[in-house]
Amino acid sequence: MNRARALLIAAMLCLGLASATAEVKASIAEWLATPIAAPYSSIGAELLDLGARARSLGVPERLLVERLDEGALKRVPPQQLAMVIAQDVGRFATILTMIVPDGARPGDHAALSSLLRQGAIMLRAGFQDSELASIFAKARSEAAGRNKTRSSMDIAARAVNAAAVSLDASIRFGLSPASRLSLGEALAASILPELRFEAVLSMLTRARGLGLQPDATVAILANGLEKGASIDALDREISRRAAR
Amino acid sequence: MMGKNIKWGRPCAALLIALAAATGIGAQSSTQVSMEAGGALLDLSPAAASSLSAAFEKTGNFTAFRASCTLQGRANTGMYGSAEGRGEFSWTPGGISSLLVVEGGASGGDSTALSWRGSGSLALTLDGLDLSADFKAGLERRSDLGVLSTLATSGLGASFVAGEFLLKPRFDASASFADQGTTTWTFLPGLGLSWYPGLPISAAFAAGWSRAMAGSSATDSLVGAASLYAAVGPVYGSLDGSATIGAGGVTAASAALGLSLDAGRIGNARLGIPTRFSYVLAGSPVMSLFAGISLAFD
Helix, strand or coil: CCHHHHHHHHHHHHCCCCCCCCCCCCCHHHHHCCHHHHHHHHHHHHHHHHHHHHHHHCCCHHHHHHHHHHHHHCCCCHHHHHHHHHHHHHHHHHHHHHHCCCCCCCCCHHHHHHHHHHHHHHHHCCCCHHHHHHHHHHHHHHHHHCCCCCCHHHHHHHHHHHHHHHHHHHHHHCCCHHHHHHHHHHHHHCCCCHHHCCHHHHHHHHHHHCCCCHHHHHHHHHHHHHCCCCHHHHHHHHHHHHHC | CHHHHHHHHHHHHHHHHHHHHHCCCCCEEEEEEEEEEEEEEECCCCEEEEEEEEEEEEECCCEEEEEEEEEEEEECCCEEEEEEEEEEEEECCCCEEEEEEEEEEEEEECCEEEEEEEEEEEEEEECCCCEEEEEEEEEEEEEECCEEEEEEEEEEEEEEEECCEEEEEEEEEEEEEECCCCEEEEEEEEEEEEECCCCCEEEEEEEEEEEEEECCEEEEEEEEEEEEEEEECCEEEEEEEEEEEECCEEEEEEEEEEEEEEEEEECCEEEEEEEEEEEEEECEEEEEEEEEEEEEEC
């Protein structure tokens, strides 16, 4: 399963958004008219302002409504929810500039919303803006370096997947922040198809079993991936290093 | 014993640092030092063991130089120690990569004669995204408890990606020339397999048929090895096994179960608590249980 999607689903399940019956309103104005929004009437004007700001930045308002639903289900106090939504507007806008640095508006709104959600999860999970931007830049350089015609959405999907796998590896293997970033950048810049990104989790496990430390293994993997190594070449390199 | 090893580690690290200063290859470099100490809890004779290893690496765009050395010591009824060093130079100008390895080592103890070995090998690999091929050749001069011999090795292999698996058919041939005059040829066709499912679990398997010929006699055997690795939270587990089966049954076998707890960081060192249970059958069976503490310095 797509790693970013798996993370997203897990996050949504944790946050109580998996209810099949819940219908997400299209705008904050519509949301404020629902019963679940009643406790938040005191911040209605503030939320409407944030919605207007999101629209002006090109961020789908529905993403904010999802977060409002989530906050209301968790009974987050109104002022705290307003603060979170304001932060989210900033995060979504940041991700949007990474997806479309030239400011063009992608036509596929569903795909854009999905990428914005996943990107925002990466930022909330601990990635710095500059780190995620660096991974996006590597994904763009991979497409340019291989003369591949890829849409900005495809490039963004590659970057988000690379970030998600490196985040997963970081949590599972206790990687340093530098190793986490290095792995994310290397995956984005690699020749590996996105479906094979997750193989690095198995490689880290095997390398650990062979006595190599996770951060040292990431250095080996990142060095190889940046130079165009295949899964085969990485496997060989780990075996060789472990044999010493 | 452990104290002695740590003292030995200083010249080991100093050698690597000198190599680092002497080589000006590339723009990246890294060093790593690790040590492990512990005691065997279940053995025919209780023992204390420690090891220290250090590695240095300098890489450029198309070149890499690596050096490492390991010192190990063990004390039970007597003292036993070993030292190994290895240097590698790799050159990857494009789709073909080459690797030159020079290594050597020695071991001995109070009740064991000195054994040593020195070797050099060259490997050429044609890399592809889903398919690669490699050729290896090497020469080794060694003394096993005073018996001198020369070993020539060669191997031809391929590997290709099949879904989550990496399949590695290969054919190896070697010739061992003992100074006393006996020559043994060994041929080993086999198949290796690695599994990378995209989860924190990995497995590998290799098996082959070996024919050793000395003079007019030939000995056939099946050789196989398998390993399984998994990470669950801070615990890493490994299960390794190997066996050699000849005409008269199992002639050699080994199995090892390892569990290691990642106990966090102390400064720039990673603290681990490794335990290993191993079984080795080579003549008479030997079981041992090891528990210790490891520190790996970034």
